Amino acid sequence: MGLFNKLFSGSTEEKETKTLPWIPLNELEQLQDIETKSSTKTQVVFKHSTRCGISRMVIKQFELDYRLNENDLDLYYLDLLNYRDISNKIASNFQVIHESPQLLVIKNGEVEAYESHGGINSLDLGRFL
Numbered sequence: 001m002g003l004f005n006k007l008f009s010g011s012t013e014e015k016e017t018k019t020l021p022w023i024p025l026n027e028l029e030q031l032q033d034i035e036t037k038s039s040t041k042t043q044v045v046f047k048h049s050t051r052c053g054i055s056r057m058v059i060k061q062f063e064l065d066y067r068l069n070e071n072d073l074d075l076y077y078l079d080l081l082n083y084r085d086i087s088n089k090i091a092s093n094f095q096v097i098h099e100s101p102q103l104l105v106i107k108n109g110e111v112e113a114y115e116s117h118g119g120i121n122s123l124d125l126g127r128f129l
Contacts, residue, residue, distance in 0.1 A: 020063055021070035022046075022077040028089055034076065035093070035109045042073040042128050043106040046120075047087055047099075049080045054117060055101040061121050062103075072129050 025034075025045060034043045046062070049055040080087050080100055091098045094106070099116035105128045106112065115123045 018063055018066070020066055021075055023074055025076040025078040025086060026083055028086055030076070031086070031089055031093060034074070034106060037074060038106045038110075039108050042112075042125075043076065044073050044125065045076045045078055045090065045104045045106070047078045047080055047090070047102040047104075049100040051081060052100060058101045058117060058120050065121060068125060068129075073125065 034045070037043055046059065048059050078086060078090075087098055090096065090104070094104065094111045096102075096104060096111055096114050101120060102114060102116045103120045103123060104111050104114045105123070105125065107128060112128055113123060
């Protein structure tokens, strides 16, 4: 059984865990702050569905690939299942159709770029600094 477990249990090496500077987005009033702060610092909103396997896969890859620090931009995390009203307000305020998962880059009160699903991880956030 030892050989079988080694073959199918995966690596025994510890995986690198990275904690991103997420700011929980859980109040509608924060949207005005995001819009205001976007005139001096890029704001990013990650809309995530905690029940969706694709969303979970995308956010894990995003976290692995993320190379910026908290001085570069503000990174907001929106739990869509608990705060759908905020997602709806984002869609109406910024004229972006709701998708999940979805990432929005906001500068000077406008959405500079947005992607959903696999496109999130191909978006170069560094070009929006």
